[in-house]
Amino acid sequence: MLKMYYGISQDAADVAELTSTPCDLNGVNFEPDTYLGKLLKERSLTELMDKESEMVRDIKALDSDMQTLVYENYNKFISATDTIRKMKNDFKKMEDEMDHLSTNMAAITEFSGRISTTLQDRRQQITKLSGVHTLLKKLQFLFELPTRLKKCIDMEAYSQAVRYYTKARKVLLQYEHIASFQRIQYDCNVIVQQLRGKLREQFHDKESGTKQLAECVDLLLQLDEPAEDLCEEFLSHARQKLDIDLAELEKQVRLQSGEQVLPSGDAQSATDAYLQTPMDVLEFVDCGCNNFLSNMCLVIASYNDMFLNRLQQEDLDVIAMSKLVQFVNALTEKYFHFVQQRIQQETETGDNTILVRALDRFHRRLQAMNKLLPGTDFSSAGTDIVSKAARDRVNHYLQTLKQHFSDCLTDIRQHLAAPRLLGKDGNSSCNLAELLHTFSSSLLDQVKSVLANLQAFIASDITFAMKPYFRGQFCSQDVREGLVVAFIRHIAVVADEFCETAREKGIAAPALLLIMSRLCVNLEESTISYVLTLVDEQFMIDDTTRGTMSSQLCGELKDAAQKLLNCYVRVQGLMISQMLRKSVETRDWLNTIEPRNVRAVMKRVVEDVTCIDGEVGRLYEEGVRRDRSSDSTKRSTSRPATRSNWSFTPSTIDNSLMSNIQKLFSERIEIFSTVEFSKVSVLTGIIKISLKTFLECVRLRTFGRYGLQQIQVDAHYLQLYLWRFVSDENLVHFLLDEIVGSALHRCLDPVTMENSVIDLICERG
C-alpha cells in the first residue's frame, strides 16, 4: 500500500496534485473532514460500516509494512561498518611489504654497476677486432675485384659485374692515392670499359629485344653513362624498328594506290609476291596497330621505366620526356599520314562495316596509347582522321548520289528519245508517269541505302561513335547537311541548269523538263520532310534548328519546279509559235485562193496541243477552270455577239474605238507569265504564247480578201478545239478576236466570210 502511495506520488505527482480532489484518499489535497462529510452524506449505513472495517484493515497492513522496512535497513547498516574496519587492517600490512621491496632494488642496482665497469675493456677490444675483420674482407674483395669482373663478363653476367663495380667504386675513389689501390682501380676501369663496350654493342644490336635493351640501358646508367645520350641512342634504335613497320605500311599504301613497288632484288620469293597484293583496310589497320602501335607502346613503356622513373634530377627528367614526346610525335605523324592515305584510298562503295571496324580499332588503340603518354594528344589527331574519313565517305556518297541522279536523267532521256524515233503516236507520253515513278523511287531508295550504310558509323559498339565531338559533327554536319541537304540542293541546281540550257539552246527534251518539274514538286511536297525526318531519327539529331530547315529546302525546290515548268511552257510554246510564225511569214496572203480548208498548220497545232495535254495530264492534276460556260460543248453555234465585231465597219475610227472599248473590259494578258502546277494552267500558258505570236505575225503582213478569210477560218478552227484546254476560254476568244481584228485591219479588201460557211469548212476539216 505504501508502494502504491509512493508509486503514485513519484510517477504522476504533478498529475495527482492537479487532479486529486479533497476526497481522494491517496491524494495530496486530502481533507479528512470533507471526505468524512462526503461519506456520511452519500453512503448508507451498511456501506459506512464496510468502509470503516476496510479502512481499519488498511491501516493495520500499513503499520506492519513500515516495521519490516525499518528492520531491514538497520541490518544492512551494521554489516557495512564491519567491512570498513577489516579493510583498515589489510592496508597496514601491505605498506610494510613495499618498503622491503625498495631496499632490495637498491642493492641490485649497485651490483649491476659493478659488473659493467669490470667488462668495459673487453668489449672495446672485441669491437676493434671485428672492425679489422670487415676491413680485411673488403680489401680482399677489392683485390679480387678485377678477376671477378673479368669472370662475370666472360659469363655474360653483366648485371652482377656492374653491381660489384658500383660497390667498389666509391672506396677506390677514396683511396686513389695509395699505389696498390690505384692499380686495382686502373684494372677495374679497363675491365669496366670493356664491359661498357660490350653493353653498347648489345645496345646497338638490332636483334636484341626491347627487354634486353632495357637491361642494357639500366646497366649503362648505373655505370654513369650520360643519360641524354642514352635516351637518344635508345630512341634512334627504336626508330629503326618502327621505321621498318612504317615502311611496310607505306608499301601497302602504295600498293593500294596501284603504284608498282620496285622489287628490291631478284631473290624475292613467292611469299613476297603474295605480299604484293594489297591488304584490305581492316587488315591494314590491324597490321598498323599490331606492329607499329604495339612496338611504339613497348618503346614508350620501357623508356618510361628506364629513364623517367629513376632519374633524380628533375631537369633531366624533363629533357628525357620532351625527347620522347618529340620522337613519338614525329613517328605518329608519319603513321597518321599513312593511315589517312590508306583510308582515303578506300573509295569503293562496298560495305562500310569493314572500314568502320578498322577505324574503330584504330581509335581504340590510339586511346590506349594516349593513356600511356599523358603529354600528348593522339586521340584528337586520331579522331580527326576518323572524322575526316567519315566526311570523305559522306562526300563520296554524295558523289555517288549525284552520279546516280545524272544516270537516272540519262536513262530518262534515252527512254524519251526511243519512242520518239518510232513515231509520235503518243506512246512517248504514256510512260511519263511510270518514268517519274521509277525515277523518284530509285532516288529515294538510293538515299535510303546510303543512309543505312552510313549508320554503320554510329553503331553502338563503335567507340568513337559515342564521342560527342565526333557524333555531333558527323550526324548533323556531315550526314544531314553534307549529304542529304547537299543532295537536295544539287537537284535544285541541276534543275536550274536545265532551265538555263533549255532557254539558251533548247537541248533538253520538253518531256524531261516536265518530269523534272514534277519530281521537284514531289520532293517538295513529301519526300524532303520524309527524308529529313528519317535522317533525324536514324542519326538521332536532336538540334535540328541549327541545320537547314526543311521549309527552306522546300522553298528552293518549289522555285526550281516552278522554273522548270515555266521553262517547259516556254519551250513548248515556242515550238508551236515557231510553226505558226513560219506559216504566216512564208505565205503570200495577198494572192491566196478562197479558203476551202483549214490550213494544215492549224491542225498540227491542235494535234500538238492535244499531245502536250496528254503529257502534262499524266503528271499534273487537272486544275481549276474559270467560269466554263455550260454551252461550251456547243461552241460552234454560240457567241454571235462577239462575232459581229468582225463584220467590217468602214470607219477605221469606229473600228479602233471598238477594239479599244473591248480592251477596256478585258484584263491585260501576261504572255510569258508563271504558271501554276496544274495541267490547265500549263496548257493555258502554252496556248497564250502561241496565239500571241500568231497575232504579232498577222500584224506584220498585208492580206487580200481571201487571206483574211483564211485567217477567219483558221481562228475559228482553233477556237473550236483550244477552249477545252484552257482555264479561261474567254482568253482564247479574246486573243483570236484580236487576231481576226488585226487581219481585218491589215486587209486591202476586207470582205469577211459568212459564219455558216466558216462553220461548214471547220466541221469538214
Added chain:
Amino acid sequence: MEDDAPVIYGLEFQARALTAQVAESDAIHFLVGTQSLSLKCENQVHQIDFDDENNIINKNVFLHREGEIWSISASPCDKQILATVYNKTSQSKAEMQAAVWKMPTNFDSTISDDNAANAPTLELLTKLESEEDNSDVKCVLWHPSGENTDIISLTDNHIMQWDLEASGGTAKLSSSIVFEAKGKPKFTCAQWNPHHNCTQVVTANDTSIRGWDLRTKQQVYIIENAHGQLVRDLDFNPNKQYYLASCGDDCKTRFWDIRHTDKPLVVLSDHSHWVWNVRYNHFHDQLVLTSSSDSRVILNNAMSISSEPFGHQMDDDDEEDAENEEDVKERSTMKDGVISVYEEHEDSVYAVAWSTVDPWLFASLSYDGRLVINRVPRATKYQILL
C-alpha cells in the same frame, strides 16, 4: 498637273513608226507615221510638238500619200527632211519602198486640227530605188554624225549607201554590200555605228547580229545566236564605243561588247513578250528604254556598262577630299536593273524614242495609235545628276 504624269496623245490610225526630230535643237519634236491600208484614208506623218512647261501637245499633220508607214527616220542635218519606209500596195502585191521627204514650211497649222484630209502634203524629194535590188526595204539610216548627208537603206539582203545631195533633190547609190548566205537569210534591222568615223554598220538577221565595214564591204564580226529567237532591234551606246544593245523575241535585252562576241555583258529579261525596241539615252547612256508587245515600256539602268560607271562626278572631282568620294560611291550604289515600268499602253508598243532635246523625256507608241510622253523619274534624275 503633276510634273511626272505622262502625257497621252491619240492618233486615229494604227501606228508603229516613231522617231525624234533629230535636227531640232530647241523644241521637243517627235515624228509619228501612221499605218492604214484603207484607200479612203491617207496615211499621215504627225509632227508632235511637246510644250515642256505646260505639258501640252501640239501637232502638225502632213499627208503621206504613198502608203502606210513602217519606219520613219529624221535627218540629223535638216529638221525639215525625213525618210520613211512605206508599204506600196496594189490589189495583188505589197512592196516596201523608201523615200526622202521634206516637210512643207509654210502652212496653216489651224487647218490640220479640223480636217485631216486638208492637211499639207509632204514634198517628195527622192525615192531610194535601185535596179540592183528592189526587194523590200527594211529601214533607212541617216549618217549619225549629222554633217554628212549619206543615207543607208537596208533591204532583204543589201546594205545600200546613198549619197544625198545637199538639197536632197537626188540620191545617188554610192555603194552597196550584198549579204549572201545559205538559206537566203533576210535582214530585219540595222544600226549605223556612230563611232570609228561612222564606218561600221551592224545588222540583224534571224538570231544573228553582223557587223559590216562600209569601206571594205566585208563582214567584220558576227554574233551567232545572239538571241534565242529573232533579233528585233539594235542600238549602239552613243558615248562608249564597242557597246551594243540588242533585243528580240526571246523577251530579252542583251548588251554586247562587239570585241568579245562570245557572250553578252548583261542580259535583261523583264519583259513578258517580244522586245521590239531598245534605245540608249544619248546624254546618260546608263538609261536604256525597251518596249515590248506585252504593252509595257521599261526604263532600265545599265550603270555598270555605261560610260559613267561610277557616277557622273568621278572625273570632275578628283581633287576633292575623300569624304566627297565616299559620297560618290554611295550614290553609285545605284544598281543595274529596272528603274520603272510604264504601263500606259494597252496594245503592243512597237516604238520608243528619246527626245533629242530634253535628256529626261521620251515618247512611246503603241499599235493602237497611242503616243505617250513620259519622263525619267525625278529620283533617278537627281541620282544621276548629283
